Amino acid sequence: MSTTGYINISLELFGGLLSLIFILSLSLGSLKKERLERLYIRVLSINTILLFSDAAAWIFKGHPDRFSFWMVRIANFLVFTFGYILLAVFTDYLVCFVSGKGAGISRAPSRLMWWLALSAIVLVVISQYNHMYYLIDSHNVYHRQRWFWISQIYGIICMLINGAILARYRKYLSGKELAGLAAYILMPVIAMLVQMLIYGIAVLYIATTVSALCIYISIQVEQSRKFSQEELELEKSRTAIMLSQIHPHFLYNSLSVIKGLCQTDPRQAELAVDHFSGFLRGNLDSLTAGSPIPFSQELSHTRHYLELEQMRFGHRLNVIYDTPVTDFLIPPLTLQPIVENAVRHGIVKCEEGGTLTVATALTSDAYTVTVTDDGVGFDPSGPLQDGKKHIGIQNVRKRLQAQCSASLTIRSVRGCGTTAMITLPRKAGEK
Structure with missing residues (x-):
């Protein structure tokens, strides 16, 4: 395996473990979860599956044994499939987040994104037979094929839709919230373009992990602010009742x-x-x-x-x-x-x-x-x-x-x- 392969595996395993830590942190924080927090945990969970799947594809690449044969094929299929699911779940999260800010946003963008994701997954399934996106040769090595760019165009279109949502409702968001959500859209798009131009560099899901952590920081800051505000309201309430008595x-x-x-x-x-x-x-x-x-x-x-x-x-x-x-x-x-x-x-x-x-x-x-x-x-x-x-x-x-x-x-x-x-x-x- 090349040095680039080892670097890719190390980064993706590290990113996957980091995502798991944040998932555990959010899951153990409170038993009662709001819908927004549950959606964010889903985003992190799918991102974790992607990172470990891509790392497995690199680890077992080039090994001729039967186990490696299936692991490479399963891992690459999961990478493509869950990549589209991640985009759809993030759109659910984005719509829920914007809706919680008082914006009158409909569920139409989420429905559109899920239809795009499902159609893209159908093409991935077809690609297992006609190898339009990728081919795994007799040496168990992954190779891009001539129509690979279509799989990436799907992702870019989905990201542009999310970007349009963010631009349309930006006035409802604070600067930190806008920056965190924009990072989740821009960083993966840039990483996707880099991967299309430079074969062998796996930076897409590392980019999604870093941008997800940006959102995590924004969420924690907002939750701390809301908690402090609720405590202040409860204190005022206790004082008001005492004085009234x-x-x-x-x-x-x-x-x-x-x-x-x-x-x-x-x-x-x-x-x-x-x-x-x-x-x-x-x-x-x-x-x-x-x-x-x-x-x-x-x-x-x-x-x-x-x-x-x-x-x-x-x-x-x-x-x-x-x-x-x-x-x-x-x-x-x-x-x-x-x-x-x-x-x-x-x-x-x-x-x-x-x-x-x-x-x-x-x-x-x-x-x-x-x-x-x-x-x-x-x-x-x-x-x-x-x-x-x-x-x-x-x-x-x-x-x-x-x-x-x-x-x-x-x-x-x-x-x-x-x-x-x-x-x-x-x-x-x-x-």
């Missing part, structure tokens, strides 16, 4: 209750002070809780709030706890805002008051927390007509989804009451 009216009403009890029932006043301090401590602790907390802790915080409200409203507020299941995690300040909504906007608006029930349950795949009241209810399809902003429930729903992939559903009927249910999926292995 310590509004002046609640402080005034709670302190008024405590003042009255000091004169009529000092022992009850002492208990009220304990609940009041426990409620404030729970709110303050939530600011430093960057991850879900035990449900029992969130329930304790909610009990402090309800005890204070029961002291204030007396027999008008009846509370029932049905919580046999407490051994699970929940984001802080998620149950208490829902309970407060039920008290303030449901039960106390009824002259005779009502009953609030907090219940937990365990299903085959989730934990559920249900808050039910028999208050005035409301129309879930329209906004509350009380002139107030109701951002608490929105923040609760966002944090449930972001931290636990959980959901919040609310059902209500005017005059009958409201039911709010939190559904937290169970993780694999949880009992």
